[in-house]
Structure formats: C-alpha cells, structure tokens
Amino acid sequence: MTRPISMAAGIMPEASPAQLIEAAVSGRFDFGGMWVEKEQWTAATTRAVKAQLGDAGLALLDVEVAWIMPGPPDPWLLELVDIAAELGAPNLLCVSSDPDPAATTAKLQAMVDRAAGTGVRVNLEFGLFTQVKTIGAAATIVGRIEGAARGLLCDTLHWARSGGTAEAIRALPREWLGYAQLCDAPAAGPDQSDMDAIIDDAINRRVAMGQGGLPIAAMVDALPTGLPVAIEERSATLRDAFPDLNGRAREVARTSRAWLDAHEAAA
Secondary structure (H helix, E strand, O other): OOOOEEEOHHHOOOOOHHHHHHHHHHOOOOEEEEEOOOOOOOHHHHHHHHHHHHHHOOOEEEEEEEEEOOOOOOHHHHHHHHHHHHHOOOEEEEEEOOOOHHHHHHHHHHHHHHHOOOOOEEEEEOOOOOOOOOHHHHHHHHHOOOOOOEEEEOEHHHHHHOOOOHHHHHOOOHHHOOOEEEOEOOOOOOOOOOHHHHHHHHHHEOEOOOOOOOOHHHHHHHOOOOOOEEEOOOEHHHHHHOOOHHHHHHHHHHHHHHHHHHHHHHO
16 A cells, blocks of 8 residues: 555544554554643643654654634744644644634634744644635635645545545646545434534544445545555544454454555456
C-alpha cells in the first residue's frame, strides 16, 4: 500500500498524549495524531510529547483542534500553531463555530500568518456540526486566505453527510490538501435539523472502513495519489469492544489497511 495512514486522536478520546503515541506505535501506523486540550496542556507537556515522539520514532500527521469561536480572537489559536510546529506536525486541524464568515476568515488568516515558514498547514474542516457546513463553504473561505500555509480538510463522514461530491474534491487546488480523514458509517445519516443527532453520528456511530455505506472509494479516488490519510473511526462500538487502547489501535490499523489494500489492488 502506498498511501500512508495515521491514527486520528479521536479514535481514543480517553487517551492521554503519552497513550496516543504508544497506541499509534502499537498499531504500526505511519503517523500519529495528537489532541491538545487548552486546560491541560503546558510547555512541559510539549517537551514531554516531543521527547516521547523522538524516542518512539513516530512522526505526527496532525494536531487538533483549533476551534474558532464567536467573539474576539483567542490567542490560544496561535499557540496551537506554535505547538504543532514544535512537535513537527505538518497539519493543524481547525473548525469554526463563528457564524460570521468574515470573522472566521480573519481568524484563520491570523493562524495561517503565524504558520508561515514553520512547516505547519492550517486546515479548515467543514461539517454540519460547525458553521462551515459544506466543502463549498470551506473552499470559499480558504480561497480568501493568503499564504501557502492555508489548507482544507475533507472528512469522509462530514463530506458525505453534507452532500459533497468527488468532483468538488477534484476541483480543490491540490496545494490546499495536506491530508484527509477516512472512515465509514451507515449510509443513512441523522436528521439535519437535529444537532444532537449530528454530533452523536460524528463521535459515536462511525464504523470500520468497508463496513458501512459511505462512498469511501469515490473520495479516495478523488484525492491526490499518496496523500496521507488519518483514520477517524470514532465509534462507541469500537471503544466498547476494544477498551485496551493498544488493541484498539491495532484493530483500526488492520481493518483500514485491509480496505485500502483491496481498493488499491482493484484499481
């Protein structure tokens, strides 16, 4: 298989930073993902995580999540760019709950400016759970941003649930794509007027690739060849079946690689 895979941090929301690294290594993922909580993260955490990554020989694919909120710009968003750079992560995942597209654009621009020259790309993720609900809305905002560190993140679930198409992914400038997130889920989604159900769908109802009804193959075929993908199998069933974090990582890696290998072989 030529497409590198990463273990998205959302697979194990109960994990500490150290456990995320250990699990990604146990699963033999090509990369790891790191969840950074403002209330729990310190400069000492950055140093410890960086040292553990080095000792484990693991590189991060992304850090998450930079959450744009209504109101004045939050300095924490810029700190997250610095943390991603210090940890050597080439991608920072960003979502917006600000209903003002101009404000979202300005706050994203500030992060992109901060990321200039650091090797970090700031990726705006769209989804029904945010104020940037579709790939088209995200492309409009990213298109207004200046700087090579701008990016757009496609997650299979959010792309499918919001009516995204393979053609819309192919239409994106290739330089905007630092990675993508893959998963599967039941073909039928929640009522789009029920935000609680939309969030539950995103954090609890995903399934292993090939075990649901999402058009994963269409999305993968629309991505650039060799683009890294983070496996975002956020699933209550998975968490219950694999309470051991390392065992969970190995299972997600196994099912994801099996699907990707089969898809590549059939191409």
